[in-house]
């Protein structure tokens with residue numbers, strides 16, 4: 001069922017668990033994530049970065065593919081197709097293409113401009129019944145060639161953006177995309193608690209889910225995080241499983257070169273990663 005992320009996240013916030021956003025790159029990714037969410041009876045958010053959108057031949061291709069999968073794989077759990085770190089133009093393109101949810105990441109603009117653009121998109125999304133994620137304090141690390149500084153958000157700015165009526169809010173709390181460096185000091189729970197207190201019922205989003213220790217994930221959920229984004233971890237799992245298949249020479253045996261066989265271990269590895277995250281986030285059986 002293709003839906004906006006609003007209801008699933010409102011329930012997650014009230015129920016003290018988080019819904020996973022798993023970024024997709026191709027058909028195998030989308031299929032693996034949808035089948036695992038269905039198996040675990042968990043709501044799920046498919047994240048699409050602008051780079052991945054381009055790679056998959058445009059947003060309407062993705063909407064068509066995911067809608068087809070929902071129908072043909074018999075997916076009954078709530079599924080949102082969500083633009084990840086969207087630009088202002090990208091957000092409009094995804095709304096046009098039929099995404100059920102978008103993120104407008106205005107964190108690199110001066111706060112006044114972030115507010116003005118987010119406010120405009122709140123109205124557009126509300127009119128169409130779509131969910132909207134906004135961001136304050138950019139997330140560090142590298143994603144699709146965009147390097148963020150890894151800021152810690154100002155709770156007052158978070159309140160200003162939350163009050164515009166967005167569905168969910170991503171706030172930088174020392175989290176970064178990709179692998180965490182050895183000298184990472186961890187999530188800033190003091191700031192997260194302050195933001196949580198100021199924004200009330202607003203579901204908070206934790207980006208950079210890859211590599212955050214389990215106890216920190218659980219603590220973040222207890223402090224109001226209701227959506228956690230995971231991307232790199234599925235990529236690493238897929239790559240390792242594919243490497244193993246090739247290194248074992250399986251592509252050279254029989255019809256092992258058939259892409260349906262060659263990509264199967266990677267798909268299973270994505271499924272295992274998603275299963276583990278759904279268990280950790282607590283969203284199993286919440287569909």
Ligand code: 13P
Nearest residue numbers: 178207208210229231232
């Ligand atoms: P990771 O790649 O670190 O899991 O982060 C994903 C993310 O935050 C997507 O927005």
